[in-house]
Amino acid sequence: MFSDPIKNIEQFNLNPGTIVADLGSGSGFYALAAAKIVGDTGKVYAVDIQKELLSKLKNDATKAKLFNIEIVWGDIEKENGTRLAVGAVGAVIVSNIFFQVKHKDIFIREVSRILKPQGRVLFIDWSESFGGLGPQPQDVFPQTKAEEMWTGAGFVKEKTISAGAHHYGILFSKQ
Numbered sequence: 001m002f003s004d005p006i007k008n009i010e011q012f013n014l015n016p017g018t019i020v021a022d023l024g025s026g027s028g029f030y031a032l033a034a035a036k037i038v039g040d041t042g043k044v045y046a047v048d049i050q051k052e053l054l055s056k057l058k059n060d061a062t063k064a065k066l067f068n069i070e071i072v073w074g075d076i077e078k079e080n081g082t083r084l085a086v087g088a089v090g091a092v093i094v095s096n097i098f099f100q101v102k103h104k105d106i107f108i109r110e111v112s113r114i115l116k117p118q119g120r121v122l123f124i125d126w127s128e129s130f131g132g133l134g135p136q137p138q139d140v141f142p143q144t145k146a147e148e149m150w151t152g153a154g155f156v157k158e159k160t161i162s163a164g165a166h167h168y169g170i171l172f173s174k175q
Contacts, residue, residue: 003096003124003164005029009037011161012122012171014091017041021089021114023076023107024048024097028057028069034093035066045089047072047082076110077103084114091115095124096167098146099135108153112174121155121172130166143168 009030014020016039022031025046035044046069048054054071061069075081076097092111101107111121125141126134134140147157147170155172163169 003167005033005095008095008122008124008161008163008169009033009093011169012091012093012120014038014042018091019043019045019089020091020093021045021047021082021084022093022095023082023111024094024100025057026050026053026097028053028060030093030095031057031069032060032064032066034091035061035069038068040068042068044069045072045082045084046070047074047076047084049073049075077101077107079106079110080113082110082114086113087116087119088114089116090119092119092121094121096126096134098123098125099139099141104149105153108149108155112153112155115174117174119174120158121150121174122169123150123172124163124167124169126166127168128166134166143170146170 014037018038025048031046074083129137158171161169
């Protein structure tokens with residue numbers, strides 16, 4: 001597997017009771033993995049603009065008896081587009097979507113808005129295009145540029161993680 005959501009979530013060191021937002025959750029691999037860790041006292045907001053993917057995720061969560069995932073139809077590229085309150089979450093997952101985000105500065109501001117002080121971000125994106133999977137070569141967003149954008153917006157890089165083949169991973173915290 002290119003990038004293993006379970007292994008990546010394990011490196012994020014979530015705790016039971018944590019409130020998490022999975023932005024651009026898609027079919028929910030990260031949301032499901034996070035929901036198992038945060039448990040009944042935690043919650044995962046799965047935010048996406050594609051209603052059909054959110055519907056599939058809701059069904060998968062129900063089958064897995066994970067009732068701590070809340071589906072949120074929203075646009076992560078707009079101010080207040082996540083529909084979450086200021087400081088609503090202690091952790092944010094941004095996986096394999098940043099290369100697609102047109103307004104990266106607005107997106108990062110939205111992450112900052114919903115994240116509590118000292119909240120953390122698990123950031124994973126493609127390091128290259130591979131065999132027709134992931135972004136086109138010209139759309140790959142380099143790790144160094146991602147680090148510059150996030151730190152320029154007031155986040156602190158905690159560390160890099162092993163995010164699997166053809167990916168890079170960074171943990172940031174909000175200061």
